[in-house]
Every structure is written in structure tokens, then in C-alpha cells.
Amino acid sequence: MNSSDLRLLQVLAEEGNMRKAAERLFVSQPALSQRLKTIEQQWNAQLFLRSARGVALTPAGEKMLDYATTTLQREEQLREELRALQDQVYGTLRLAVASILGQYWLPSRLKAYVQAYPKVRISLITGRSSEMIRQLYNNELHLGFVRGNPEWSGRKIHVMTDYFYLVDTEITTFEELSASEKPFILFKSDSTYYQEIHDWWHHLYHSAPHRTIVVDQIETCKKLAGQGIGFAILPSIALTPEDDMFHKIPLKNKDGSLLTRDTWLVCSDAAMQLKQVKAFVEMIESSEFE
Numbered sequence: 001m002n003s004s005d006l007r008l009l010q011v012l013a014e015e016g017n018m019r020k021a022a023e024r025l026f027v028s029q030p031a032l033s034q035r036l037k038t039i040e041q042q043w044n045a046q047l048f049l050r051s052a053r054g055v056a057l058t059p060a061g062e063k064m065l066d067y068a069t070t071t072l073q074r075e076e077q078l079r080e081e082l083r084a085l086q087d088q089v090y091g092t093l094r095l096a097v098a099s100i101l102g103q104y105w106l107p108s109r110l111k112a113y114v115q116a117y118p119k120v121r122i123s124l125i126t127g128r129s130s131e132m133i134r135q136l137y138n139n140e141l142h143l144g145f146v147r148g149n150p151e152w153s154g155r156k157i158h159v160m161t162d163y164f165y166l167v168d169t170e171i172t173t174f175e176e177l178s179a180s181e182k183p184f185i186l187f188k189s190d191s192t193y194y195q196e197i198h199d200w201w202h203h204l205y206h207s208a209p210h211r212t213i214v215v216d217q218i219e220t221c222k223k224l225a226g227q228g229i230g231f232a233i234l235p236s237i238a239l240t241p242e243d244d245m246f247h248k249i250p251l252k253n254k255d256g257s258l259l260t261r262d263t264w265l266v267c268s269d270a271a272m273q274l275k276q277v278k279a280f281v282e283m284i285e286s287s288e289f290e
Contacts, residue, residue, distance in 0.1 A: 003075060005039055006068035009047065012036065013065050017054040090119040093276045096135060096144040100189075100218055101263065102126040104237050105160070106145070113280055120276045129190050136266060142277045143267035148192040150264060155272060157265040157285060164197075164259045165239065167246040168231035174204065174249065183211035183230040187221040193261070197233055200251055200259055235261055 008025060012032075015021040022029040040047050047061035057065060097106050102124075114122065125141075132144035133152060145159065146152075171177050186197075201209065213230055215221050218238055225232040226245050233251065251259040265284055271277045 001039065001042075001068075003072065005035070006072055008032070008035060009039070009061075009065055009068045010072065012048065012055060013057055013061070015054075016056065088119055089117045089275045089279045091274060091276045092121040092123055093280055094123040094140070094142045095280075096125045096127055096132045096141050098129055098132075098145055098147045098190075098263070099126045100147070100235065100238060101145050103219070104240075105263075109284070113283055116283070117276065117279055120279075129192070133266070136268065139268075139270075142271040142274065143265060143281070146264050146266055147190060147261060149262060150266060152264075152266045154266060154268040155281075157281065159263040159265050159284065160237070161260050161262050162236040164200075164233055164235055164251040164261065165246075165248040166231060166233050166251060167225055167239070167243075167248055169226065169228045169245055169247070171231055172247045172249070177231065177249075178205070180231070181210060183213050184209040185213045185215065185221050185224050185230040185232045187215050187218045187232075189218075196259070196261070200253075203254060 008021075011024050012018070012021040015024065018029050018032060022032040025032065027035075036048065043060075043064070045060040045064075046058050047064055048055040049058055110122065110124070114120070129144075129146040129148055129150060132141065132146055133150055135141045136144055136152075136154075150156075166174075166177065168177075168182070171180055171182070186194075211230075213224065215224065218234070221232050222234065222238065222243070224230060225234075226243070239246070239248065253259055265281065267277060267281065272281065
């Protein structure tokens with residue numbers, strides 16, 4: 001039986017009268033009587049006793065009414081749950097972020113998102129910007145936070161601009177750096193980052209650093225520089241108030257402007273159709289993350 005048949009049995013049992021039941025169901029009394037007869041024939045059971053006073057349930061009718069009531073209640077509960085899903089943000093959010101952003105910038109933003117949308121599952125990876133672009137094109141990710149100026153044909157939102165500083169526990173000027181024998185401590189990053197630093201260095205000194213130490217992580221780079229082992233060039237996002245052991249010298253371009261690096265949020269138009277992605281992008285664009 002379909003829902004309308006179950007509802008017919010329920011209303012007829014409640015009213016005990018064909019005319020009143022027909023009025024509630026917005027059908028004619030003959031049509032109601034014919035439909036009841038068809039149902040009883042389908043189940044090969046008499047569900048109601050007819051009399052001049054009205055209709056009354058038979059034992060078979062009572063069992064059928066229990067079934068009808070339970071089924072309609074479950075159907076209504078399911079409808080409510082489906083309506084709730086339409087209003088809620090849920091699903092999986094697949095995002096990638098440059099390692100430095102994952103360490104210093106993303107955690108507080110992601111915390112706010114998870115608190116606002118607790119039903120969303122988060123799949124987060126960290127890595128290099130070039131790899132993220134490939135994964136986005138392959139639909140392996142919904143969105144990515146990319147450093148530099150990525151070539152991307154989809155949605156591209158500017159997130160932040162940070163600055164480069166030469167940091168050291170002793171060196172306070174580039175003149176002092178020229179006379180120093182300290183090694184240059186580098187951390188592994190995107191090729192575009194290396195190129196920017198390489199171009200800046202050769203513009204200023206026209207030769208390679210005397211000595212270099214290359215490490216995997218920016219935190220290791222900071223720790224070594226903080227111990228006075230060497231100097232480093234770090235983006236402003238990685239420098240916190242606790243890093244007061246450093247002298248910070250801002251890097252400048254040939255024209256005297258500050259050397260900067262941008263961060264972009266990139267995603268496809270198709271991904272923006274997903275509620276969990278749209279909600280995250282809207283939070284990033286809003287002042288809630290400032």
C-alpha cells in the first residue's frame with residue numbers, strides 16, 4: 001500500500017464515519033468506499049464492519065491500523081530528517097595547505113569552521129603548492145591554500161600577503177651580514193620561494209652565500225637560527241612575538257618596495273556547489289577569521 005492508502009485507513013478509523021472521513025481526505029464518499037473495497041480485496045481481509053451508525057475496525061483492521069500508524073510515523077520522521085539535511089552543512093571537506101600555513105595560520109581558522117559545522121568531516125593534507133594544483137585539477141581536492149602566484153583557471157581568492165625578513169641573533173644590518181662568516185640556513189620549500197630568495201640575494205651580493213645549511217622544516221630552520229648557528233630568511237607568517245631573540249631586517253626589491261609573498265585560496269566552480277566547501281570559503285572571505 002502507498003502512503004495515501006495508509007492515511008485513508010488511519011482517518012477512517014479515527015472518524016468511524018465514511019462521510020466525515022471523506023471530507024477530511026477531500027474525496028467523495030463513493031470514491032472512498034470504492035478505495036476501501038479495493039484495499040480489502042488486495043489483502044483478502046475485511047478491515048471495517050459497516051453499519052448505519054458508521055464503520056468499526058475488525059481484528060484484521062486493528063492490525064492493519066497498527067501497521068499504517070507505524071509506517072506513517074516512520075515516513076514523517078524520515079521526511080523531517082531529510083529536510084534537516086537540506087538545511088545542514090555536512091559531508092567531507094578535502095583541502096590541502098602549504099606546510100607553513102598548516103603550522104602557523106590554519107589551525108585557528110579550522111577550529112572556527114569545525115565548531116560552526118560539526119557534521120563536516122575534514123580531510124587535510126599539507127604539501128607544496130605545485131602538487132596541490134595537480135590534485136585540484138584531478139579533483140582529488142576541493143580546495144587548496146597555495147603560496148606564490150599560481151596559474152589557476154578556477155576560483156581564486158586572495159587570502160594574505162606576508163613579508164620576508166632576514167633574521168639573526170646578532171646581525172642587524174646587511175653591511176654586518178656582508179662581513180659575517182655565518183652560514184645561511186635554508187628550509188625546503190616551493191621552487192618559486194627559492195627563486196625569489198635566489199634573485200634577491202644575487203641582486204644584493206652578486207655571488208652565492210659562503211656557506212649554507214639546508215633543513216627539511218621551517219621550525220628546524222628557526223631553532224638553528226635562534227641558537228645563533230646561522231642566519232635565515234623567513235616569511236612574516238612564521239615569526240611570532242615569542243621570537244624576540246631575532247633581529248629582523250626586511251628584504252626589499254630593486255625599486256625599494258618590500259619583498260612579499262601572497263597566499264591564495266583556489267578551488268573549482270564545481271566544488272563550490274558543495275555546501276561544506278561554500279561554507280568554508282565564505283568563512284575565509286568573511287571577517288570571522290580576522
